[in-house]
Amino acid sequence: MSRAESVVGDLSELPDYNFGSTSLGWWGTIGFMLIEGMGFVLAIGAYYYLLPYESAWPPEQSPPSLLWGTLFTAVAIASEIPNAWIKRRAKNYDLPAVRFGLVLMTLVGVVLLGLRAMEFTALNVRWDQNAYGSIVWALMALHTLHMATDTFDSGVLGAIAWLKKFDGRKFSDVADNAMYWHFIVWSWVVLYVVVYWTPRWM
């Protein structure tokens, strides 16, 4: 090293984790939420782009049946309560609460995936019938993919909480995981309006 150095400060007292924007996990979660959010925005754009090409919307079928989709939406919104709770508990390093909360959120995810499977049976259109069917299935599949990923993620994080050492950085991961679940829930609320109510209102 040819250049002389002069020491102007010491970093050894800094914490080795943080919540929020001075943690890399947070940036990664935000980055992938932006990518996936953009995917949703474009797919919704495609839905409304295709809509005027048909004289009726849906073209031949009846709109998706409301029962399962509405139930899904209600459970998803309700899941925000334990989700916000676990995020707060994580910031207080409450390990028992986090263990319990992650198991609960994983179960909520599994229940929602079950409801989602029922939704697919009640869309009243197949993906290959017409472009309307294709884009409805695409929106549903896209959301299901992200929800399944986060459910799996909660499960793995829960297993780590029970089986391994859970340090400050893992608590920060739990907070980021909860932030991603906000994205899953509220992106769905938008999609619910698009998929279930656009055909009834337009």
Place this chain on the structure above:
Amino acid sequence: MATSDSTIESQRERGREALLRTWSDRPGFMGWLTTVDHKRVGRRYIATALVFFVIAGILAMLMRIQLSQPENNFLGPDRYNQMFSMHGSMMMFLFAVPVMEAVAVYIVPLMVGARNISFPRLNAFSYWIYLFGGIMILAAFLLDVGPEAGWTGYVPLSSSDFSAGKRTDFWAQMITFTEVAALCIAVELVATILAMRAPGMTLRRIPLFAWSMLIVSLMVIFAMPAVMLSSSFLISDRLVGTQFYNAGEGGDPLLWQHLFWFFGHPEVYIIFMPALGMISSIVETFSRRPIFGYTAMVLALVATGFLAFGLWVHHMFATGLPPLGNSFYTAASMMIAIPSGVQIFCWIATLWTGKPIITVPLLFVLGFFALFVLGGMTGVMVASVPLDLQVHDTYFVVAHFHYVLIGGAVFPLMGALYFWFPKFTGRMLSEALGRLQFWLFFIGFNVTFFPMHILGLMGMPRRVYTYPSGLGWDLPNMIASLGSWVIAGSVLVFAFNVFYALRAGRPAGDNPWGAPTLEWATLSPPPPYNFEEMPVVRGSEPLWPLDTDLPVMTGLAKDKREALLTTSTDALPATRWAMPDPSIWPLWSALALTVLFVWSIFSPWGVVWGAIPLAVVLTVWFWPKRSEPSLGGGE
């Protein structure tokens, strides 16, 4: 005094040895497979991209041989279709975007004073996915299932009615591979630039190359989902009978064009804006003065990033749009010339008021000025609807985008490779060979592509495998074909220059050009830990004047992998962040994802069954391991 100096020196020596033990890769082949060092990954990314550049260039030469004279039989129509499709797809997806990101993967962490890139394992994963996607499409091409519908893959040409078999499916999946790779790097770069800058490197002090990569990464994040969506729709139309692009069932072929160009136009700037950052680094260093109009430069980059998303429809003037739509996109397309102009004037002002030293990197920048202005002028021409309708799908457009992309991006890239090669390797490239290469490239490029303007105005359409004689096209085509050999010669000179420098090049030292940014504050090539202590920044040119001390902050651990995180705007020290060790799991994950992607070309069940091994390897990747105590694997 002498004793205390030598004590300090031996302390530093012990510190360096500890850092080396902590940050070194495993030895041998396993080290090669498991490395997460951004410099090693960046170097192989650059080398791989240059190999794809050469292969795509050879395809271009073969096409030029075919077109050198009328009614030539060197290539048949089917092979020719595959070749121009491969040439465009490889140059855009496997060369231009990856090579720019690859330079950033190497340089940006050094430039902001970080120990590694933000997500080193994701970075390794990105490289493997990119490599496997490239190998897949090349293998498909050699097996006669290469793409055939152009790099733009327009439907209905790319639908199963007109492109039967698996050719287009391989192409669509190649896009998925490269976009996954590019998106990973985009997230890494955003996090590196916004959370890992050296203390004191406030937003106003970020080097312009890092600024341009931040904006490019955000553009990648917002643009690339569009092409992934459009190619997924395409492959599902072909594989499971969805009707997105089928006009008979309520779909629309133009949906493809909207989604594709919503990505495709920003893509041009995703390729071009890193080059702008490279130019700023080169111009500043060789003018020996801070860049003129730093704030204006940053705002111009941001403005270009926004405007780039408002232009996509100008690729679709010939599809019949409402007149107001035409006017809007014409205006938006012309407007983007304004921030580009601002930057050109700032560079000229920097050179004008500095003491420019004409080295090879600066020579390539000067070449850029000439060629990019020409490409920009034809750009303003085709932004106008009546002119665009005349020259649409002719060689005029081919000439335009080669001037913009080669003149605007490859020339600065060559300059950047000459500029940073000493940092990459510790050796200098030959200036004499560099000058020879520059002139061969500059002349060869103009001889090849200038006649294409004339061919286009004479009405020669692009993407035709031959043409009859007597249309006046013979001579310009012959000239263009001869020019391509001169370009090939310049690439050979570059290859020779690199091999010669690696064997016997002059040692570079830390900062051979006297440049002002932090990557030049460490050794060439940098040690695995980048910086012994964390550098501190007190101005926009941290290393100028060259004889001052480097302020540093001590206290990051030397016996475990630690990086410093700082706040996003003011770059105040915030976190000592444990960084991951080398790992084989990014490679396994990339292999599992490759199986899923290739399987899904043949059956939709590939997505379902392929997800199981993928979930397993990703879980193992993230599972805390006893060998990684600082990542939570301790008992």
